[in-house]
Amino acid sequence: AAFSYAQSERMVLVEEGTNASCGPCASQNPAFKTLLDANTDNVVSIKYQWYFPGYDPMHEHNPEEANGRFDGYYGQNGVPTSMLDGDVPNGNTPGFDPGNLGWYDGAPGGYSQELLDNAASVPASFDMNVSFDLTPTQITVNAGATCTQDVSGDLKFRICVIEKEILFDSPPGSNGEAEFYNVMKKFLPGINGTAMAGSYTVGDEFSVTESWNLENIYDIEEVAVVVFIQDDNNKEVLQAGFAPTGNFQASFAYDAAVLDVVGFPDFSCENTVTPMVEIRNDGSETLTSLDLDYVLNDVSGSVEWTGSLEFYESATVELGDLTF
Numbered sequence: 001a002a003f004s005y006a007q008s009e010r011m012v013l014v015e016e017g018t019n020a021s022c023g024p025c026a027s028q029n030p031a032f033k034t035l036l037d038a039n040t041d042n043v044v045s046i047k048y049q050w051y052f053p054g055y056d057p058m059h060e061h062n063p064e065e066a067n068g069r070f071d072g073y074y075g076q077n078g079v080p081t082s083m084l085d086g087d088v089p090n091g092n093t094p095g096f097d098p099g100n101l102g103w104y105d106g107a108p109g110g111y112s113q114e115l116l117d118n119a120a121s122v123p124a125s126f127d128m129n130v131s132f133d134l135t136p137t138q139i140t141v142n143a144g145a146t147c148t149q150d151v152s153g154d155l156k157f158r159i160c161v162i163e164k165e166i167l168f169d170s171p172p173g174s175n176g177e178a179e180f181y182n183v184m185k186k187f188l189p190g191i192n193g194t195a196m197a198g199s200y201t202v203g204d205e206f207s208v209t210e211s212w213n214l215e216n217i218y219d220i221e222e223v224a225v226v227v228f229i230q231d232d233n234n235k236e237v238l239q240a241g242f243a244p245t246g247n248f249q250a251s252f253a254y255d256a257a258v259l260d261v262v263g264f265p266d267f268s269c270e271n272t273v274t275p276m277v278e279i280r281n282d283g284s285e286t287l288t289s290l291d292l293d294y295v296l297n298d299v300s301g302s303v304e305w306t307g308s309l310e311f312y313e314s315a316t317v318e319l320g321d322l323t324f
Helices: 023-037 057-061 063-073 113-120
Strands: 012-018 043-049 081-084 126-134 138-147 155-167 179-188 205-213 223-231 236-243 256-262 276-281 287-296 299-309 314-318
Touching (some): 012 023, 012 113, 012 236, 043 063, 043 113, 057 063, 057 179, 126 223, 126 236, 138 155, 138 236, 155 205, 179 205, 179 223, 276 299
Antiparallel strands (some): 012 081, 126 138, 138 205, 155 179, 256 276, 276 314, 287 299
């Protein structure tokens, strides 16, 4: 049998170091997002919430890997700075700094449609595949690649779990930004990735499976996965892939979770409270009833809830006035 492979259509990888207390980040990120959103067919992004210049709660969720990629691997020391397929574009990069605005190397404001089009026109050496399964507590990623153009190098296969959209009620840092996109949450198994063979010929395949117990996820429905093959000899990203949604699975048939308890004031001289409990169905079967047992100081009680919650739907249950 004979097999033939066409050149792979490229998925461009854009990585950015940013920070929720960085003024220039707030000024450049909106237009940068608009440009990236117009190219989702062939561009995917990862945002590293860096430690400088100020507070950023998303950085504190995984500082080692955010710093390890942005300044450790790429040697960058200022935000916002962006890498295009592993390279920091500069004034000599066609399509960067449109209009001769004098942007610094890697500035998101210096990106243009021409720059992304040029990157997408470069033939890729692999076809990528990626999918993932999610339970309320764990993600399992199945990913791989098929070589479509002979290649060699110090190749690493990297898997990055991102959160596509994080929306705060008020800015978490000092720069006014309250919306963040494609934020890096975890590399699997780590930022060094998984070593591939030193060379591949057309038709050769690579596959890997990695799992992670979810941590510091704001909204599990926003979890997605970016994969890419990078040559650590020169940091060139040879190809990227993206799974925007996964297969959501329950661990058990019946599994009710308490997400939050609200209704307690920070301070009160009264001896009556009216708490509410947010519940969620983490089981595969429809949840139609449950008993909420509670203890407040030495006062105990129980509230029966009835309704209909499908997998991962939530509801709020009022416990009524409780006196203590």
